[in-house]
């Protein structure tokens with residue numbers, strides 16, 4: 001860990017990655033300002049389910065992603081027991097996946113994972129484990145409340161224009177334009193927020209048996225989030241919701257015997273996906289540290305990535 005304390009740091013971005021990074025830097029004695037165009041809506045952090053799961057990330061850097069994920073996991077587990085207002089709860093997960101039948105444990109798994117029948121129609125075999133679920137509408141304000149100063153709300157057109165000894169780039173998909181990163185791509189997601197209906201609030205179910213029909217149900221404290229889809233798109237603005245996707249998700253829930261409540265909202269977002277996470281100093285501008293490209297796993301990796309940035313200062 002670096003001994004340099006008391007540096008002036010500008011963090012760009014107030015999604016889950018920027019806020020977590022800013023708080024870790026603040027905790028280490030740095031003077032931190034967060035600058036962001038948006039907070040909560042319409043960031044992708046506000047759309048996420050959000051469960052602990054290294055999804056759509058780590059294609060090229062699994063070892064790093066594994067470390068960041070499990071470090072974040074320990075932090076979220078701690079919040080679940082110490083800070084109920086943060087909106088983090090530990091749930092039972094059932095991941096219905098062909099790899100269970102083949103006995104191939106997922107690369108991100110810890111030792112606690114085991115095969116068990118999923119509590120849905122047909123009782124297919126699933127990977128069963130316990131992991132945290134985060135409610136973004138509670139979690140993001142919980143993080144922001146701990147900042148020493150309010151978020152400065154504005155768009156940034158160049159990292160070089162920003163003050164500070166250090167600038168940390170946590171702009172998610174915004175980095176595609178801000179630093180001209182062609183490797184970063186948006187992967188479209190669409191979720192339905194529904195009433196609880198008859199679905200238990202203590203378990204998350206994903207069904208990945210058919211790659212063309214990804215399905216998951218994630219309970220929040222008083223509603224459900226149903227997905228999903230993962231489709232690469234051009235551009236940085238999420239396309240509008242597609243009624244066919246919503247119908248497919250609801251039909252999948254019914255097939256599994258999940259009696260969900262009425263649909264309250266349909267939301268879309270773009271996961272900031274990159275072949276490998278961009279985490280570390282810029283090669284050309286040593287004042288800049290990048291921390292973006294967390295794919296479908298920003299909540300899963302945020303604290304581990306924040307520790308890595310703070311260690312690099």
Ligand SMILES: Cc1cc2nc3c(=O)[nH]c(=O)nc-3n(C[C@H](O)[C@H](O)[C@H](O)COP(=O)(O)OP(=O)(O)OC[C@H]3O[C@@H](n4cnc5c(N)ncnc54)[C@H](O)[C@@H]3O)c2cc1C
Pocket residue numbers: 012013014015016017018035036037038039043044045046047048049050051052053154155156157170171172173174175178188189190191227228268269270271272292293294295296297298299300301
């Ligand atoms: C449907 C869906 C479900 C998901 N489910 C999960 C899940 O279950 N678990 C999980 O871990 N992850 C999940 N994700 C992924 C997760 O949402 C993202 O990985 C994470 O939110 C990315 O966070 P971020 O802070 O990097 O980006 P963002 O939330 O996009 O925040 C970026 C910030 O940077 C700011 N910014 C960008 N450009 C500029 C600029 N030029 N000037 C000023 N400010 C700028 C924005 O205003 C914003 O404040 C899901 C995503 C989707 C779409």
